[in-house]
Amino acid sequence: xxxxxxxxxxxxxxxxxxxxxxxxxxxxxxxxxxxxxxxxxxxxxxxxxxxxxxxxxxxxxxxxxxxxxxxxxxxxxxxxxxxxxxxxxxxxxxxxxxxxxxxxxxxxxxxxxxxxxxxxxxxxxxxxxxxxxxxxxxxxxxxxxxxxxxxxxxxxxxxxxxxxxxxxxxxxxxxxxxxxxxxxxxxxxxxxxxxxxxxxxxxxxxxxxxxxxxxxxxxxxxxxxxxxxxxxxxxxxxxxxxxxxxxxxxxxxxxxxxxxxxxxxxxxxxxxxxxxxxxxxxxxxxxxxxxxxxxxxxxxxxxxxxxxxxxxxxxxxxxxxxxxxxxxxxxxxxxxxxxxxxxxxxxxxxxxxxxxxxxxxxxxxxxxxxxxxxxxxxxxxxxxxxxxxxxxxxxxxxxxxxxxxxxxxxxxxxxxxxxxxxxxxxxxxxxxxxxxxxxxxxxxxxxxxxxxxxxxxxxxxxxxxxxxxxxxxxxxxxxxxxxxxxxxxxxxxxxxxxxxxxxxxxxxxxxxxxxxxxxxxxxxxxxxxxxxxxxxxxxxxxxxxxxxxxxxxxxxxxxxxxxxxxxxxxxxxxxxxxxxxxxxxxxxxxxxxxxxxxxxxxxxxxxxxxxxxxxxxxxxxxxxxxxxxxxxxxxxxxxxxxxxxxxxxxxxxxxxxxxxxxxxxxxxxxxxxxxxxxxxxxxxxxxxxxxxxxxxxxxxxxxxxxxxxxxxxxxxxxxx
Ligand code: GCV
Numbered sequence: 054x055x056x057x058x059x060x061x062x063x064x065x066x067x068x069x070x071x072x073x074x075x076x077x078x079x080x081x082x083x084x085x086x087x088x089x090x091x092x093x094x095x096x097x098x099x100x101x102x103x104x105x106x107x108x109x110x111x112x113x114x115x116x117x118x119x120x121x122x123x124x125x126x127x128x129x130x131x132x133x134x135x136x137x138x139x140x141x142x143x144x145x146x147x148x149x150x151x152x153x154x155x156x157x158x159x160x161x162x163x164x165x166x167x168x169x170x171x172x173x174x175x176x177x178x179x180x181x182x183x184x185x186x187x188x189x190x191x192x193x194x195x196x197x198x199x200x201x202x203x204x205x206x207x208x209x210x211x212x213x214x215x216x217x218x219x220x221x222x223x224x225x226x227x228x229x230x231x232x233x234x235x236x237x238x239x240x241x242x243x244x245x246x247x248x249x250x251x252x253x254x255x256x257x258x259x260x261x262x263x264x265x266x267x268x269x270x271x272x273x274x275x276x277x278x279x280x281x282x283x284x285x286x287x288x289x290x291x292x293x294x295x296x297x298x299x300x301x302x303x304x305x306x307x308x309x310x311x312x313x314x315x316x317x318x319x320x321x322x323x324x325x326x327x328x329x330x331x332x333x334x335x336x337x338x339x340x341x342x343x344x345x346x347x348x349x350x351x352x353x354x355x356x357x358x359x360x361x362x363x364x365x366x367x368x369x370x371x372x373x374x375x376x377x378x379x380x381x382x383x384x385x386x387x388x389x390x391x392x393x394x395x396x397x398x399x400x401x402x403x404x405x406x407x408x409x410x411x412x413x414x415x416x417x418x419x420x421x422x423x424x425x426x427x428x429x430x431x432x433x434x435x436x437x438x439x440x441x442x443x444x445x446x447x448x449x450x451x452x453x454x455x456x457x458x459x460x461x462x463x464x465x466x467x468x469x470x471x472x473x474x475x476x477x478x479x480x481x482x483x484x485x486x487x488x489x490x491x492x493x494x495x496x497x498x499x500x501x502x503x504x505x506x507x508x509x510x511x512x513x514x515x516x517x518x519x520x521x522x523x524x525x526x527x528x529x530x531x532x533x534x535x536x537x538x539x540x541x542x543x544x545x546x547x548x549x550x551x552x553x554x555x556x557x558x559x560x561x562x563x564x565x566x567x568x569x570x571x572x573x574x575x576x577x578x579x580x581x582x583x584x585x586x587x588x589x590x591x592x593x594x595x596x597x598x599x600x601x602x603x604x605x606x607x608x609x610x611x612x613x614x615x616x617x618x619x620x621x622x623x624x625x626x627x628x629x630x631x632x633x634x635x636x637x638x639x640x641x642x643x644x645x646x647x648x649x650x651x652x653x654x655x656x657x658x659x660x661x662x663x664x665x666x667x668x669x670x671x672x673x674x675x676x677x678x679x680x681x682x683x684x685x686x687x688x689x690x691x692x693x694x695x696x697x698x699x700x701x702x703x704x705x706x707x708x709x710x711x712x713x714x715x716x717x718x719x720x721x722x723x724x725x726x727x728x729x730x731x732x733x734x735x736x737x738x739x740x741x742x743x744x745x746x747x748x749x750x751x752x753x754x755x756x757x758x759x760x761x762x763x764x765x766x767x768x769x770x771x772x773x
Contacts, residue, residue, distance in 0.1 A: 172221030272540025450489025471528025586692025
């Protein structure tokens with residue numbers, strides 16, 4: 054009996070450890086689960102097309118590609134696959150770049166001009182009486198992308214018979230911006246600490262660096278800015294560059310270039326100069342030498358990302374110069390090595406009384422055509438700051454002679470941190486599909502940034518990373534979908550977010566239609582839900598001070614007016630909203646006339662943007678016949694109901710998902726539900742002071758007072 058107890062104890066410890074390990078692995082493996090297919094018919098269908106692997110290349114990237122193919126096929130199809138160098142079987146998957154293919158195969162593949170340097174072709178060919186699948190590209194990295202694409206077909210149960218897929222990324226710089234500090238805290242990071250262990254680098258290469266590179270390569274991301282835009286000059290010292298070099302060496306075979314943020318005052322802080330004036334010859338030389346030093350270590354270094362004269366960061370204006378002077382000086386330093394300067398347009402000043410939404414445009418549009426060829430201006434998706442919903446930034450469509458790249462925020466600074474389930478590709482798609490009318494109807498933001506409109510060579514999309522050292526990388530299991538979706542949209546800015554949700558769910562959880570349909574719909578709905586319970590009808594920037602966690606529409610005491618929520622909602626006895634029409638700040642005039650016309654009047658302005666552009670009376674009649682006050686209150690309630698609905702959907706998914714991830718999401722949705730109610734109650738109680746009206750039928754009564762909500766403090770909210 055005693056022995057039995059002992060064995061039972063050992064067994065339960067073992068099971069506990071084992072289940073912890075599987076949970077960790079499931080969460081950690083992201084969308085690269087490669088779960089074993091259980092449908093025997095499907096497996097035999099796949100095996101009738103795939104019998105072996107032939108890898109023609111020897112380079113590190115080729116090895117990564119063939120190992121990945123082997124891992125994916127073996128895991129999913131439950132059969133051993135050897136990697137061979139010679140084609141001696143029927144139905145092999147042959148992988149190799151163009152130069153490695155025989156003339157006969159090349160002929161079968163056809164024209165390689167259909168793809169760009171990073172593109173791939175996956176084609177079923179008939180070779181010496183045998184059927185083969187060839188995955189190729191001009192370069193090995195294209196082959197790697199092709200392999201991930203091929204595996205995704207199997208992951209998502211797609212047909213692999215008679216393949217003929219030709220695909221290339223539509224943008225050149227598909228990049229994550231890490232707002233990671235050297236002490237490993239992450240600004241606006243909600244998934245733990247920074248992945249970069251500067252203390253142990255360069256000698257200790259954490260497996261996470263490799264897994265990070267692999268995950269990024271699998272979705273086509275080809276660049277990473279390792280450091281925060283609120284920059285520390287120390288990263289440019291040799292002590293740190295040695296560590297950056299080690300990371301660059303890990304990422305290179307995955308097709309990922311390393312970039313750094315450049316603190317504009319670095320020549321003073323680490324260079325011993327008296328000035329950082331971009332027109333000063335010593336300063337320019339200092340940067341040239343710094344670039345030389347970096348490229349000696351990292352020959353494929355991507356370049357610098359710069360936040361200058363914004364929120365206290367130093368910049369050329371400290372010396373009476375402008376953004377063009379600053380960007381071009383740095384551009385000259387990296388140009389001989391093929392480097393790029395990504396210069397941010399996120400600027401607004403406490404000395405400018407103008408509407409904050411107008412300031413970046415006002416400053417930058419005059420610079421159109423003045424930047425050097427290797428400068429790309431990085432513009433946030435909206436003119437304020439990564440709000441749950443913003444109309445597209447008017448700079449898109451207004452600088453035809455300047456390459457503009459998109460900056461999205463994947464980390465959820467204003468969207469419930471990594472506690473709330475919000476599927477961001479839907480938000481990203483909404484922005485990318487917005488029509489700028491730069492060259493008439495159909496000239497969408499996507500077309501501005503992919504260069505198809507202005508034929509610019511330099512194109513890009515940046516996403517502020519939501520990755521940290523949490524076990525599951527992103528804090529919320531569904532926040533992984535935002536990283537995934539960002540990569541997929543960076544590759545193709547016209548991809549549909551519904552396709553992305555479907556793909557991600559299949560790769561991450563299950564192919565069962567009974568799971569996919571409702572959960573994909575829940576993901577899509579989550580985008581509108583967050584807008585409804587936080588900032589419906591065009592409200593914006595009413596989050597609490599500093600950390601931006603939870604509601605704070607009452608905040609009015611911050612030193613800069615444009616940091617205060619009251620600046621944005623302007624609620625008073627007459628109504629609510631920011632008048633940006635002709636009668637107000639006339640920000641609408643920054644858009645093309647066709648767009649301006651729509652936003653300018655109450656009648657034509659989409660209701661989702663109403664309070665962004667107009668100050669509207671509480672009794673104004675919305676399109677559904679409700680008064681603005683009632684409509685606003687009902688929207689808040691709708692957001693809460695939507696989260697409830699998300700909970701219901703998820704609760705029915707238990708049988709399709711491993712227990713651990715199921716429970717994690719379940720708990721997080723419960724918090725989201727509580728917080729959605731918090732948002733609704735706090736905002737409605739606050740705005741009610743101005744509207745003076747009762748809550749309409751259908752809106753639940755708040756269970757706390759406004760005083761209570763205003764008293765809440767969060768001194769240790771993360772990411773601040
Ligand atoms: C990195 C917002 C954020 C800041 C961020 C800034 C930026 O203001 O709150 O944390 O700083 O945007 O994008 O530069």
